[in-house]
Amino acid sequence: MTEAPGAKPESVLPHRPSREQAEDAVRTLLAWVGDDPRRPGLANTPKRVVEAYEERFSGYREDPAAELARTFEDVSGYSDMILLRDVRLESYCEHHIAPFTGVAHVAYLPDKRVVGLSKLARIVDIFGRRLQVQESLTAQIGETIQHVLRPQGVAVLIRASHQCMTLRITNQPGAIMETAHFTGVFKNNESWRRRFIDAVRTDAG
Template structure:
């Protein structure tokens, strides 16, 4: 951990009117720095490390979907959490990705300062790059603390974003099948 990060958190405590020497706050700068490093550990990972060669030959050319992958990220505008789930699908062309790797890709990009729109695209493009799939679809649904805890304070709002690549963009039938399978189509 950088030596500067705890001192920055100490300055934040002072800035909000707290006494960093108060018993309950003595170790808070160090703990907050460790927490921030953990929440942003996606910067220390690469796509190659995360996938770690877990691509397997397969004749399957039918849709593969990983639903309800929980994600935790920090809004790059307010440094407040957004929490939700990602649904990721792809249509293989000779190779399938190890199941846990989809969740690890979601986590790698979520554990960076983000906006949900970019996160959705980064996940889709990473799965496309790794698998060379005929198409990739990603839908993310998340609740944003920057909207719930401050500002308009809307507790039940959920933001949905989607990115459709390849056949998911080109074929309304493929897109509809995906949305129906994740329970988002009427």
């Protein structure tokens, strides 16, 4: 069993700058692009940008595994796939700090334990509020659920549109990136994987 992925322990992270230093960094960028950070229209911009970063990246201060571990319930004889479809996803790519938005579909085949569906949505949300690429986001969600809940298998599929792609590649405004991660029966058994894929394709066309 591999370690559940998560934020690094505080001890190995670089020193966290103060809020004032973060606001100064925004002023530096504003001056660098050629504007005057002292003009009235930009006076409160650094404060707002830092607050927005605080909210967008709140996932660094949360522990998805702990979130999931709190709420086990007995499976009580239930033995079929549990699927949460169309979880709204908003995250930011680590290459450009540009948003990517879409939906995540998360399924698992329980062994002995189940969790509330809202917990699965929380896992998506916490990992989404960190910088990464879509591939690693998909794997992190799947591996964390596998590691903590220990089901017979987990399937995660994410479809998202990336602003860094839609802005940089001309004539690709509607391009959607799809990534999937499978563990256990969804990885090893074609019919379970097919079951999941069919279920999340029903309305997607």
